[in-house]
Amino acid sequence: MTAWFGMLGRPLSDDECRQVREYLHGLGIEDVTRVEQVRTWDDARSVITDAAWDRRWWDAEQLEKQRVYAKAVAARGESDVLRLLSETLERSSAANDPADTAVVRLDCNDAGLFAAAWGAANEALYLGELAGLAGEASAHPFRSKQALFAAGRWPLGILDGRYRLF
Amino acid sequence: MESAYHEVKAVADLANEPPEYREAICKIVASHAVNELYGAQVFDEPAIAHAPTPYAKWLTCRIAMEEYHHHVRFKGLADELGIPPAATDPKVKRPLSIFGFQLKSWPEFCVIKMLADLAEILQVEDLLTCSFLPLRAIGRLTMPEEKFHAQFGKKFCEELCETEEGRREVQAAIDAYAQYLPQFFGAAGSKNNESYRKYGLKVRKNEEMREDFLNRARHVVESLGLRFPPLASAGG
Numbered sequence: 001m002t003a004w005f006g007m008l009g010r011p012l013s014d015d016e017c018r019q020v021r022e023y024l025h026g027l028g029i030e031d032v033t034r035v036e037q038v039r040t041w042d043d044a045r046s047v048i049t050d051a052a053w054d055r056r057w058w059d060a061e062q063l064e065k066q067r068v069y070a071k072a073v074a075a076r077g078e079s080d081v082l083r084l085l086s087e088t089l090e091r092s093s094a095a096n097d098p099a100d101t102a103v104v105r106l107d108c109n110d111a112g113l114f115a116a117a118w119g120a121a122n123e124a125l126y127l128g129e130l131a132g133l134a135g136e137a138s139a140h141p142f143r144s145k146q147a148l149f150a151a152g153r154w155p156l157g158i159l160d161g162r163y164r165l166f
Numbered sequence: 167m168e169s170a171y172h173e174v175k176a177v178a179d180l181a182n183e184p185p186e187y188r189e190a191i192c193k194i195v196a197s198h199a200v201n202e203l204y205g206a207q208v209f210d211e212p213a214i215a216h217a218p219t220p221y222a223k224w225l226t227c228r229i230a231m232e233e234y235h236h237h238v239r240f241k242g243l244a245d246e247l248g249i250p251p252a253a254t255d256p257k258v259k260r261p262l263s264i265f266g267f268q269l270k271s272w273p274e275f276c277v278i279k280m281l282a283d284l285a286e287i288l289q290v291e292d293l294l295t296c297s298f299l300p301l302r303a304i305g306r307l308t309m310p311e312e313k314f315h316a317q318f319g320k321k322f323c324e325e326l327c328e329t330e331e332g333r334r335e336v337q338a339a340i341d342a343y344a345q346y347l348p349q350f351f352g353a354a355g356s357k358n359n360e361s362y363r364k365y366g367l368k369v370r371k372n373e374e375m376r377e378d379f380l381n382r383a384r385h386v387v388e389s390l391g392l393r394f395p396p397l398a399s400a401g402g
Contacts, residue, residue, distance in 0.1 A: 048220040086238040116221050119228030
C-alpha cells in the first residue's frame with residue numbers, strides 16, 4: 001500500500017483518472033471529464049485558494065454527508081459515529097511519518113498547507129468510513145475519494161472545468 | 167509548576183482520596199466533555215460552510231474533528247469515572263455562555279478561534295500540572311491542537327485585515343464576541359475554584375485567570391492593529 005501523500009507530484013495513471021471520473025459521477029457531476037495533474041505544493045496551494053473554484057463537488061459532498069450521517073446514526077447511534085471520527089483522527093496521525101517524507105521530497109515548507117492536506121485527508125477518511133458504517137456500496141463517491149488518498153494522492157477539486165489531482 | 171497536592175495516578179486510586187476530590191474531578195471532566203462537544207456543534211462544524219475556499223474549509227474540517235476528538239477523550243474519562251451520560255450531554259447539561267453567540271460569518275469564526283481558543287489554552291495550561299494524572303495526560307494531548315486553533319484564528323484574521331472591508335468585519339466580530347469572554351472563567355470567589363486549587367487541580371483563582379486572559383487577548387487584538395473593546399461585564 002502506498003503511503004498517504006506518497007504519490008504527490010508523480011504522473012497520473014489511467015486508473016487514477018478513471019477513479020476521479022467515477023467519484024464525480026457518483027456526485028452527479030457529469031460535465032467535468034478532464035483530470036489534470038498538479039505537480040507542486042505551490043500549484044496545489046494556488047488551486048485550493050482560488051476564489052473562482054467550482055463549488056459543485058463540495059456542495060454535493062456536504063449534501064451526501066448529511067444523508068449518510070443520518071443513516072449511520074440511525075444504524076449505530078451518535079456516540080459510535082463520534083468514536084469513529086476520533087479513531088479516524090488517531091489513524092491518520094499515526095500515518096504522519098510517510099507524509100513528512102513526501103513533504104521533504106517536494107519541498108513543502110508551508111505549515112498551513114500541510115495542515116490543510118491533513119484536514120482534507122481526515123475528512124475523506126472519515127466520510128469513507130461513514131459511508132461504510134451506513135452500509136453504502138464500495139463504489140460510493142466517498143469510498144472512491146478515500147481510495148485516492150490511500151493511493152498517495154490529494155484530490156484538490158474542480159477549477160476552470162478540470163479536476164485537479166495532486 | 168507542579169501541583170501542591172500529591173499525584174493521583176489512575177481512576178482506581180480515587181478510592182483512596184476524599185469524596186470531594188472525586189467530585190471536583192468529575193465536575194471538571196464533565197464540563198470539558200460538554201463544552202468541547204457543544205463548541206464543535208455550534209461553531210466549528212457550521213463554520214465549514216462559511217469558509218471561503220477549499221483550503222480554509224479543510225483547515226476548518228481538521229479543527230472540527232479535533233474538537234470532537236477532545237470531547238471523545240474527556241467523555242472516555244467521564245465514562246471511566248462513572249459520570250452519568252446526561253452530565254456530559256449538552257442537550258441536558260447547559261454549556262458555557264461563551265457558546266451563546268450566534269455564528270453568522272467567516273470573520274466571526276476566525277475571531278472566535280483567535281480569542282475563545284486562547285481562553286481554552288489558559289484552562290488547559292492548568293490541566294498540564296494538575297494532580298490527577300489521567301486529566302494531565304488529556305491536557306498534554308489537547309494543548310498543541312488548541313494552540314493550532316488559536317493560531318489559525320489569528321492568521322485568518324490577519325488575512326482578512328488586508329482589506330478595509332475585512333478589517334471592519336473583524337473589528338465588528340471582536341466587539342460583539344469579546345462581551346461573551348469574561349464569563350468563560352467563572353465567578354470571582356467561586357467555591358468550586360477554591361476546591362480545585364485545594365486539590366491541585368487548578369493553579370489560579372478565576373479572577374486571576376480572567377485578568378491574565380484579557381491582557382493576552384488585548385495584546386493579540388492590538389497586534390492586528392485593532393482595538394479590544396471596553397467590556398460591559400468583567401465577569402466577576
